[in-house]
Amino acid sequence: MIESYLRFFQLTEAPFSKEVSDKDLWLPPSKQDVVDEICEAVHERSQVLLYGEPGVGKTCVLRAVRHCLPQAGFRLTYCHNATLGRRDFYRQLCLALGLNPAATAAAVFYAVSLHVENLGRERIHPVFLLDEAHLLHQDMLDHLHILLNYEWDSRALLSLILVGTPDLLDRLELRKNRALYSRIHRRISIGPMTCDDTAEYLRLRLSRVGCERELFASDSTALLHDVAGSSLREIDRLATDAMRDAARRKKKLVERDAVERVAGTLSVGGR
Numbered sequence: 001m002i003e004s005y006l007r008f009f010q011l012t013e014a015p016f017s018k019e020v021s022d023k024d025l026w027l028p029p030s031k032q033d034v035v036d037e038i039c040e041a042v043h044e045r046s047q048v049l050l051y052g053e054p055g056v057g058k059t060c061v062l063r064a065v066r067h068c069l070p071q072a073g074f075r076l077t078y079c080h081n082a083t084l085g086r087r088d089f090y091r092q093l094c095l096a097l098g099l100n101p102a103a104t105a106a107a108v109f110y111a112v113s114l115h116v117e118n119l120g121r122e123r124i125h126p127v128f129l130l131d132e133a134h135l136l137h138q139d140m141l142d143h144l145h146i147l148l149n150y151e152w153d154s155r156a157l158l159s160l161i162l163v164g165t166p167d168l169l170d171r172l173e174l175r176k177n178r179a180l181y182s183r184i185h186r187r188i189s190i191g192p193m194t195c196d197d198t199a200e201y202l203r204l205r206l207s208r209v210g211c212e213r214e215l216f217a218s219d220s221t222a223l224l225h226d227v228a229g230s231s232l233r234e235i236d237r238l239a240t241d242a243m244r245d246a247a248r249r250k251k252k253l254v255e256r257d258a259v260e261r262v263a264g265t266l267s268v269g270g271r
Helices: 004-009 029-043 058-068 086-097 105-121 138-147 166-172 175-181 195-207 218-228 232-248 256-263
Strands: 048-051 074-079 125-130 159-164 186-189
Touching: 004 232, 029 048, 029 058, 029 159, 029 186, 048 058, 048 166, 058 074, 058 159, 074 086, 086 105, 086 138, 105 125, 105 138, 138 175, 159 166, 166 175, 195 218, 195 232, 218 232, 218 256, 232 256
Parallel strands: 048 159, 048 186, 074 125, 125 159
Antiparallel strands: none
């Protein structure tokens, strides 16, 4: 059953759902530059550190990278459970690669390494994307550089993309992690969006579900941007709640007071 606010605004489906195909992903120009740089690094068989505050679009960037890299010649494997010990982490990686994980830590590591070498012989470059990498156990940070070492550290058979919050950068800069950090030549920070980015994002997501008019007033967009802190997840949540609020009040335009109510920022005098 279509929700009442969708009927009220005559939308075909929820505009701010997270279920967006890779080809329909939206990225502001600054993040498109990030995608291009990551793709360039992978083509160079380099390692990448991608970091930014929660919600600024890191996972969206990874999805865009997946869409942009040619399938021929590259094999992307995505892992997001970073809270595992070394053996279980490599077991997870084995499963993601379609391998049968063995019992011991040495055996699962060997299986992953052998898989990478076999892909190299087939002229396929594997790319491991490790999301939420700021949560990696220290024993994994101690060991990941070994995963990058092939043929006496003379060949780059694997690209590793570590993705996390700025805490990840702080950890990698520690002396005990320099063996890994020194191998990461691309260190990319994702910054916040601008208010214009937010306005463009709202218009695009709404147009994809049948709304071709300005649904959010300019001052409501500005407040939504400020409250969300450029987090796409927060923008999605607040925009949806503000639309529900406006629909309940029979308002065809989502005005500033609707955003204030759902964000809890409306002053007592303004209620």
